Amino acid sequence: MSDVTTILDEKFDAIKTDFMGSITEYKKQSENWLYGWLLEMDQKVMVNGHEQSADVDDSSIRADLVNCPLDGKITLVHCFESEAYVPIGGTPFKIQPVKLIKHGQSKRYVNDGDPYEGTIGEDGTKVVQLDKNKYKGKLLRVYFYPDVTESDIKTLLASYDGTQQKLMDWLSAEWEEQKGEWDDFLRNPIDVGHEVEKFIENMGIALLSAWDEISDLFKLLANPTQLVETLKRYVNSEQLASVLEETKKKAAEMLNLLKDEARCFLLVKAAYCWLRMLSPVQIMNIVSVCLASLLVEVLMMMIIPGGKAVMKAIEQLRDAGSLAGAIS
Structure with a gap:
């Protein structure tokens, strides 16, 4: 093997090693206190297709208001905000019916009935069947209480x-x-x-x-x-x-x-x-x-x-x- 060939092989080996360590480097850089926020991944929740994003370390997410369908079926999803679907399972949630109260120029939402509580499945989804007689047509506020673990992060990076x-x-x-x-x-x-x-x-x-x-x-x-x-x-x-x-x-x-x-x-x-x-x-x-x-x-x-x-x-x-x- 000639000296030139050896030099070229060593050059590409260095480039290859550098690139194949990209995910490790990404994780290290995302933890940098100065600019890590630029690289930090987000999590997202979905309520009947309506998305809400949050920082990966947020422990409470309040989704946008949705109307309860006539059939009472609510589909919840919790995953990372990535191109590939990477679920975050075991997340507790609460579905709270609310109504709008107006007092002159001010207005606010107040609870309108008992909440429904449960836990997202390990596949990151949960199909909730609410009592149609109690919930249909009502405004619903859905709360998620995530706890993204190191294992979840490893699954994301492996994807x-x-x-x-x-x-x-x-x-x-x-x-x-x-x-x-x-x-x-x-x-x-x-x-x-x-x-x-x-x-x-x-x-x-x-x-x-x-x-x-x-x-x-x-x-x-x-x-x-x-x-x-x-x-x-x-x-x-x-x-x-x-x-x-x-x-x-x-x-x-x-x-x-x-x-x-x-x-x-x-x-x-x-x-x-x-x-x-x-x-x-x-x-x-x-x-x-x-x-x-x-x-x-x-x-x-x-x-x-x-x-x-x-x-x-x-x-x-x-x-x-x-x-x-x-x-x-």
Whole structure:
């Protein structure tokens, strides 16, 4: 085995070890007194589909008011707020019927009958059958009294094993391609002069590309009727409605993902590990492209009257252009 191969194997082994320790690192960082709140997972309760979130260490959760259905059936759920369903079992609860009392401008809820008390099952759910004659149509306030244990936390963290392995497989596949870049970098020392010339050349290409894109957008800015007419053809179409509906679904999925702090931590850590796999030459190429686009926009804001407003309009046109491209 050559020295280069040994170096590359050791490099990826270090990256792999770092990533596979992500969940342990997440748990450690979430306990940090300074910024641990950014990573702390939440728990949530559901009453007939209505969700209420709370900190994982909260010992009392008051759900929103719900009306008792005519059949008297109430479905309760207690779990972690994560993409995968991870139940929290054994949670005591109380269902209290209430009614609204008004006194002039003030109003308050008071108890309206006997409460129903019970315990959530180990699967994190409980279907309660209330006496229809006593409860149907009444407002109900449901109280949960959770006690999230270390065992519950371990179950939650273990649920990310599949996601972590999937990301590790992706990193391994990426490394198979990256080894060639690193092998070339290690066997052929960088010619600084050549790399500077290449960097400037890449900057030039990226500048021209960025300028071409902005020039095209300026044409639309000068003659926006073209874009408006393109979009008008689809305003009432089923195709546009479908695109917008799909966009809303994707946004909802993204919001759910952002609520899952541990999964987000894994994704960010995977991205960080991927960046560590890039060779110095690749990093220089990426930087040159990013700097070129940024440079064009900075210069335009400096030399064009109202440049900041123009660039804002260009961003809006980019969004509109993307929509037109999606439905055309």
